[in-house]
Amino acid sequence: MTKSAKTPGVVRQQIASLSPSQRNILLFAGMGLLLIIVGIVQSWNVAFSILNMCLISAIMALGVNIQWGYAGLFNVGIMGFAALGGLAAVVVSMPPVEAAWAAGGLGVVAGLAIGIVTLLVSMLIWRRGQGWGRWRYAVTGGVVVAGYVLMRMLIDPSTMAIEAVDSARTGYLGGLGLPIMLSWVVGGLFAAAAAWVVGKISLGLRADYLAIATLGISEIIIYVLKFEDWLSRGVKNVNGLPRPVPYEVDLQNNSWFVALAEDMNLPLVDASSLVVKICYALLFTVVLLAILWLSETALRSPWGRMMRAIRDNETAANAMGKNVTRQHLLVFVLGSAVIGIAGAMLVTLDGQFTPTSYQPLRFTFLIWVMVIAGGSGNNWGAVLGGFLIWFFWIEAEPIGLWFIDVLTSGLPPGHWLRLHLLESAAHTRLMTMGVILLLVLRFSPRGLIPEARR
């Protein structure tokens, strides 16, 4: 009795007396233990699919941490940047559709070129026209409208022709047919380009403007991916993306693999999908470690020190001759690039690109909860947050269902309240994430692994 009453206190004391690095190791070990428990209780296949998503989430959280933790920039458009990464996977890896290119490839390319030229010309006119008074608005507006109409006149027939090409199977331009791993880099570049535009417009103004602008751009990116069939097949989805790892079927036909499965004492199907997942996990771990190493190095460098100085006191940093807006733009672009990489990896893992699957809750706010719960400003914290929150995101629904089941166990099985609650259990996720966010911000704003004092 006395012993059990004493234990928690002793444990707490011991935890408090640990050095920060020991405590972090303990936290990560705990996370590993959770995954191992899932492996034993549910199955190793489930454990590894959770682990793969944890790794991707951790990379996204790292990207957000670069923006929020290093610079205090609030990005509400994570979903859009991740989706751009996903688009990169399609554009890089799918084989080109020759017939579609012949039907309208030239028109689309010419149209896009005109669009870009219009933007550049109108920007130039706007810059030059400072003394023109009202004419400045009129001329710039005129150029934009004329360019836009011209672009639409070129693009519209071409896209229709493209979408008509075997629309059940293709109906889009396809990709470049390159290895899909290349798309991880391209995805980062896509996201970085979008971030540069958004940042250029909204950075240097109030913090809320960045938030609202990113919210807007991410919605628009998703709309484009949903409705521009010639680019991404829209809601028809792109299936069967090539893989960087072997296919299960190939493994199962392989004699040495069959022998290996027998050695491991596993059914052949389970063993093959497990091996595929492990391959993915290894690849993702390499990327995660590389990005983590780069971020940590950057954070320790003079540049990292400058970023923290800017974050903590913009005015003072500005007075020291640092160009705050420019550094913010740089860090915003870098962070978004990391999110884009993670987005491309996610689509690679899924093997398909589904524009409708991009929900702000799952892709923007969940990542935010990861960063804040993990520890803003600390890369290790972001990684831990990515692991932990993803784990509970997956396991929240079974837990929620179980909880409601227990709560309503006194009611007869067909009672309307019980049925309604069970039906609504899926929405508990939304509320749980909100509650976690508010609780962490209120009671432990520095997160699980707080930013190190330097």
Next chain:
Amino acid sequence: MESALNALILIGNYIVVPGLAYGCQLALGALGVTMIYAVLRFSNFGHGEIMSFGTMLVILATFALQSAGLSIAPLPTALLALPVGIIGAIGLCLLLDRYVYKFYRQQRASPVIYLIVSIGTMFIIGGLIRFIIGPQDRNFADGERFIVKASAFKANTGFSEGLAIKTAQGVTVLTTFAVVGLVFWFLNYTRTGKSMRAFADNEDLALLSGIDPDRVVRITWIITAVLATIAGTLYGLDKSYKPLVYLHLLLPIFAAAIVGGVGNPLGAIAGGFVIAFSELAITFAYKKVAGYLIGDGVLGDGLLQLLSTDYKFAVSFLILVVVLLVKPTGIFSGKTL
């Protein structure tokens, strides 16, 4: 001459009338966002969900009234149920302020923290709504559907184009005028309203002259809740109620507030109409109008639509971008109340 009038009626039917109603709804929403911004100094991402929450309560009360057989036909029953939604939303806002925002006010937290906190409240309210009423689409408009029917208009005037005005649209415009008038009277002529403006203008000076900050904040939340519930209900009557749609309303509402100048009530209203009319005018297909004016098929057989309706949210974003680039303070140079 007649074809020109037909073209005008077409534009009236598809842009002016719906734009007026939608503009009113956005204006009320943006007014709420702007009030919170002026007094509490943060952009409230939870505003869409507060609108949704108030509307949900109105819908539930409407269903209760309908099943009790009460109605104020030809007007929609929802107007009778409005007080229930307003009281509920006020309660929610005051609870949130007491248990969530007050702490950060005392800490004098930075606006970004408020922003994240407001996103947290957005989740919680959103989850609550989906828990109570579910994510499906609900239509709760009843009573007479049209003030002017398209067919009756055609028969009475002899034009080949009809002009329809929905009851919900008429109700929206009248209610908005009344509510906005009340709010401006309150801000300009009552002691409390003046103290709110003083507080928004210069917090320290206001505190020095003995204005109770807690009272100002409370009243701001109350006004916001009232505006949000009315805006949400009117929008729901006009279109229909779906929780996800209300979440997406956040972008046009923010755009409206920024276009007009954040923190400026007059700007919020102007911004609402700017966004609404641009959205409809840019996504409208002018094919038929061109047909009346210059003859069929002269401009080819395209729809003559600047942007497909799929991208109507992009319009508010584009306007937002232009404003941020050209005049970041908005039309009315925001940040006064």
